[in-house]
Amino acid sequence: MALTIIEMLSKEAGAERRNLFIAASLSGLANSFVIALINSVARSIPNVRMHSFVLFALSVALYVLTSRYTFHRTTRLVESALHHIKIRIVDKIRRMDLQGFERVGTSEIYDRITENVTVISTSAGMIAATLQSICVLVFSALYLAWLSVPALMLISLLLGSGLMLFRSNQDLVENGLRQLGIFRLAFFDQLTDLLKGFKETRFNARRSQELREDVLRTSERLRDSTIKTNSLFDDNLIFSNTLLFALLASVVFVLPQQLELKSTQVTQIIAALMLSWNSVAIAVNCYPAYIRSNHALMALEALEQKLESGSDPLAKEALVSNPWKGRFSRIEVSRLEYTYRPTTDDGMNFHIGPVDLTLQAGEVVFVVGGNGSGKSTFLKTFTGLYPASAGSIRVDGVRVDSHTLAAYRELICTIFTDFHLFSRLYGLLDVQPEAVQALIAQMQLEEQTSFSQQRFTRRELSTGQRKRLAMIVALLEDRPLYIFDEWAADQDPTFRHYFYKELLPMLRARGKTVIAVSHDDRYFSCADRVVTMEYGQVRSIEQHGEGAPPPPSPEKPS
Numbered sequence: 001m002a003l004t005i006i007e008m009l010s011k012e013a014g015a016e017r018r019n020l021f022i023a024a025s026l027s028g029l030a031n032s033f034v035i036a037l038i039n040s041v042a043r044s045i046p047n048v049r050m051h052s053f054v055l056f057a058l059s060v061a062l063y064v065l066t067s068r069y070t071f072h073r074t075t076r077l078v079e080s081a082l083h084h085i086k087i088r089i090v091d092k093i094r095r096m097d098l099q100g101f102e103r104v105g106t107s108e109i110y111d112r113i114t115e116n117v118t119v120i121s122t123s124a125g126m127i128a129a130t131l132q133s134i135c136v137l138v139f140s141a142l143y144l145a146w147l148s149v150p151a152l153m154l155i156s157l158l159l160g161s162g163l164m165l166f167r168s169n170q171d172l173v174e175n176g177l178r179q180l181g182i183f184r185l186a187f188f189d190q191l192t193d194l195l196k197g198f199k200e201t202r203f204n205a206r207r208s209q210e211l212r213e214d215v216l217r218t219s220e221r222l223r224d225s226t227i228k229t230n231s232l233f234d235d236n237l238i239f240s241n242t243l244l245f246a247l248l249a250s251v252v253f254v255l256p257q258q259l260e261l262k263s264t265q266v267t268q269i270i271a272a273l274m275l276s277w278n279s280v281a282i283a284v285n286c287y288p289a290y291i292r293s294n295h296a297l298m299a300l301e302a303l304e305q306k307l308e309s310g311s312d313p314l315a316k317e318a319l320v321s322n323p324w325k326g327r328f329s330r331i332e333v334s335r336l337e338y339t340y341r342p343t344t345d346d347g348m349n350f351h352i353g354p355v356d357l358t359l360q361a362g363e364v365v366f367v368v369g370g371n372g373s374g375k376s377t378f379l380k381t382f383t384g385l386y387p388a389s390a391g392s393i394r395v396d397g398v399r400v401d402s403h404t405l406a407a408y409r410e411l412i413c414t415i416f417t418d419f420h421l422f423s424r425l426y427g428l429l430d431v432q433p434e435a436v437q438a439l440i441a442q443m444q445l446e447e448q449t450s451f452s453q454q455r456f457t458r459r460e461l462s463t464g465q466r467k468r469l470a471m472i473v474a475l476l477e478d479r480p481l482y483i484f485d486e487w488a489a490d491q492d493p494t495f496r497h498y499f500y501k502e503l504l505p506m507l508r509a510r511g512k513t514v515i516a517v518s519h520d521d522r523y524f525s526c527a528d529r530v531v532t533m534e535y536g537q538v539r540s541i542e543q544h545g546e547g548a549p550p551p552p553s554p555e556k557p558s
């Protein structure tokens, strides 16, 4: 069951709930008292006494103090609850496995964390205002009861039935908001297509036109859905004002006939009604924001559940045990399998394995095969990014499981084809700038970038150059096992040669193990072994290079 914004606030407030309630009640009381006092002073003119003014000043001071507390604390509580939600989402993303992450996609996460959080954030003031107005309403009701109990009963009856009608279009509103959320995501996806596919649309007028039509259609749907939902809220506002007219009419036309009220009593009842109506109006005005923020909160909760369901089953007890202390001699992959979940209606899903492979430390292994043969999928399963559906990985005889997965991943450094260069060198923030600068020179990127304040000064480089930056980071990480997925593919002949003939031998000489996906058959001899994949299976493992694979040896620190 989804939390409402009030429940979220109450949970966040904890023991402070009582103080908040007292402050809101006092500010409501002070508010009502100021109005009542002004009414009473107005009636006693010209005999206005000094103590009335003192009472007035004290009530205003009480109102200011308690209102400030109510509003400021509410804002703080809402922001703090949102902060917790954001951190929870970040942590859940960190605990996800790659497949779960790919399933959720980034659009929904961006939308929820930006749009939905903003909706809730702007609702803080309205929650405080509603809290206050409820208190004013209670005091006005008491005042009305003191003036005439039957009048209070009649007004409550009218008000109650009005509110019931008011709530009857709740389903329509909810539905409208749900649709708005769906259209917003579609719009976000199409906007991403427009921005990321900027180049592609330049070369194909039809593609550009069709994308525009889609953007237009979604924008129209967004517009219509927003108009529909806002009209419902506007109707509510008009309805609430009509209700006030009905109430006033009942006080003027019905009550005096039925209860024989004097004209002064009727005037007082109207004054009390107007006072309480102000609070009802505040609540009515806040209603759209309340519904929107409840809806936004529900969407955030749904996202959290999705993230939770995609959490890495192996990583639950991350870093529980580290049997390898950053080095290994041998990795045995046995009957390893992975199957993608079907992504299309025809239930087609790609499967790799069972794969058997034993790696010795210091070995350079190339994984080769045609496009779509499963090389990257194998590497993602091998590195534990995808949870294997069967089989095992053992490092020096110790199985990679929930206890050891985190330590296992700490042995590995990867550069996948869709690698990311971080804005700062996270994980290496204490690196010596001279060491980075030397590697920048080694990768011949001195003209393009440099290293300052824990970041590369420029990252907008060619794909091959960006891959060289990723290689700098990888070398700095200094892990015993390197995985390069088609790193050389975007390099010029000089750097391709450098990769195969200098970098790989240098890593081998340092005792590093390397698995590299390669399409460069000219350089296959640079590997100790070449594993060929086909349709998700290992078709062959061939011995290459000058000699047999090196014997198992403990990794040497570089």
Ligand SMILES: Nc1ncnc2c1ncn2[C@@H]1O[C@H](COP(=O)(O)OP(=O)(O)OP(=O)(O)O)[C@@H](O)[C@H]1O
Binding pocket: 102, 340, 341, 343, 350, 369, 370, 371, 372, 373, 374, 375, 376, 377, 378
């Ligand atoms: N995220 C995914 N969800 C579902 N299926 C996928 C996903 N990624 C890849 N596949 C399927 O797995 C198959 C193998 O893809 P993979 O990327 O492992 O091949 P590859 O050998 O690395 O290809 P390439 O040389 O083109 O990079 C693809 O044909 C595709 O059908």
